Amino acid sequence: MNWILREVRMLLPEGEREGDAWIKEGRWQALGVVPDKAVGKEVRAKGMYLLPGLIDTHVHFREPGLTHKGNLYTESRAALAGGVTTIFDMPNTSPPTTTQERWEAKMHLAQNRCWTNYAFYFGATSDNIKEIHRLSPKAVPGVKIFLASSTGELLLTDEKILHRLVRESPVRLVFHSEKESLIQAAQRQYPSATWEKVPDLHYRLRPPEACIESTRWLLELACESQVALHIVHLTTAQEVNLLRHRPAHVSAETCPVYLTWSKEDFPRYRNFLKCNPSLKRIEDQEMLWRGLEEGVIEVVGTDHAPHTIEEKMRSYYEAPSGVPAHGYLLPWLYTIGQARGLSLSFWVEKMAHAPARLWNIQQRGMLREGFWADGVLFDAQASTRVPSVGSAQHYSLCRWSPLAGRTLHGKVQATWVNGQLSFWDGTFHAPAAGRAVDFA
Ligand SMILES: [Zn+2]
Structure with a gap:
């Protein structure tokens, strides 16, 4: 019609x-x-x-394998209701999207079931570089690399392989930037702490240094080649400052959850705001806003990561990390932006124009005849x-x-x-x- x-x-x-x-x-x-x-x-x-439909370059729709939390059909509808028309889904499903065959199966699952346009990231492991060499830049938005453990089994800390990927990947590399060894050290310091005893427990166990050290290292790594490198869910003021001196092929994202809440909100929400990286201080949040406003952070992605209420009600150690973002996205962004005097155009830039430019998306991402x-x-x-x-x-x-x-x-x-x-x-x-x- x-x-x-x-x-x-x-x-x-x-x-x-x-x-x-x-x-x-x-x-x-x-x-x-x-x-x-x-x-x-x-x-x-x-x-x-x-306005142009929003492009969310960072979602976890949980299919295949984790479909009691969400699936391509339900979560794309939620995205649509919030003004999103294109999503890029992450590979930490079950099984993870780490072979060409699984990537194609996922594309097939989305056909006629995904309400938004879609693209699927590929996951890097310690032994699938041959598969990565064969990825098509016309269809795959990037390879996701988890430098620290989060939801799912994808984790890659082998520096030899990371150096190779940075030199050889045919598509953008997308990094979860936290240093696993610093997280493990923090966990040894608080062997059996609880939310009751430590009000900002998750912040202590996933400390800012883990992000800062990892991003510092990534910026050095990026200088080894011209392969595009994208750092997702930035959370700290220091990382914004580090990024002011980045090479042109490095880009960055932050998420609405980090622009809305800080670690001060943990006593009220606890596991319901448990996500990785952790929420940081209010000073960090202020710097994320400034980073966005100054163009140091190009894009906003939601990191929509549904888990069931029952899963979130478990003890701190048992509850999974991740927060859902879809359903009300555009009103949410509009509301938090208004509080800073930002208009709707600000979000059109961060979630439509910028991702369309950065990823060279064909004929989408802006109102153009x-x-x-x-x-x-x-x-x-x-x-x-x-x-x-x-x-x-x-x-x-x-x-x-x-x-x-x-x-x-x-x-x-x-x-x-x-x-x-x-x-x-x-x-x-x-x-x-x-x-x-x-x-x-
Ligand atoms: Zn994510």
């Missing part, structure tokens, strides 16, 4: 412009002035924003209430969010994926319209 959106405030790459938008055969046919002869279903949306019509209609005057923990109204299968019970500013009115209206005012419209992402 074709669409004509009337009197919308379009967030174009060159700035905001009020006008009409025409979606024809899956693409943006006209942005600004729509010819009189144009045919399409009309939507009157005066005063609402039209001829591009795929991935778009979001956002009502800044309305609000979004996040359901309470356990409510069946949550979009994510895990049915909770650290935002539970909050009222956020703004509301996602509608989301189009490849020109298909997929979400309208709280209701999903089948079929799932996601396609595999192409990279130039």
Whole structure:
């Protein structure tokens, strides 16, 4: 079906412009002035924003193998409801995505089931460099390397192999940057501590030095080649400062969870804010914002990492790390940005334009005539209430969010994926319209 959106405030790459938008055969046919002869279903949306669908370059949708936490179908719907139209999923599933065969199986799983466009990272192990050599830069967004253990079994600390990967990978290397030996040393210091005894336990056990030392080392490693290197979920002020002097082929990400909460929030949330790297001090959070504002950190990714409520209710040592982010993303970003005087355009840059540029995504990531019509209609005057923990109204299968019970500013009115209206005012419209992402 074709669409004509009337009197919308379009967030174009060159700035905001009020006008009409025409979606024809899956693409943006006209942005600004729509010819009189144009045919399409009309939507009157005066005063609402039209922005490119967000691109989340960091999610854990848990399929295959961990589907009691989430799957490609449920979590892509949650993403869509929050204004996301493209996701890049991480390889720490069960089994992990560490062979060509498993990567292809995952692409197959996503077909007709993923509501957003999709791409899948490949996981590096100590013995799959031959598989990595064969990866296609046109289809694979990157190789994920876990320098410290987190959810799943992927961990790579063998420096010889890391040096080879940095010189030989045909695709971007994406790093979880924490130094495993410093985490283990911290754990020896607190052999059986509990949240009751140590209010910022997770911060103590995954200390800032682990991040800082690892990122310092990565920046040296990056100088060995021109292979693009991306550091995900940055958390410390010192890393932002280190990145001010990075080579041009290094990029970085931080996540909404680190921009919203700090270690001071642990007594209230405990395991529900247990994620890796740990939440840091409020001073670190301030520097992450500055890093984003100054362009030292290019992109925001969510690190959407669902776990069940039951899993999060376990003791500290038994509870898995990770926090869900999808369902309410755009209102969440809009609300925390507003508190700093940042407009919606800020998030369009960090979660659409910048990832599209950085990854050379073909014909997506901005409102441009001829591009795929991935778009979001956002009502800044309305609000979004996040359901309470356990409510069946949550979009994510895990049915909770650290935002539970909050009222956020703004509301996602509608989301189009490849020109298909997929979400309208709280209701999903089948079929799932996601396609595999192409990279130039
Ligand atoms: Zn992650």
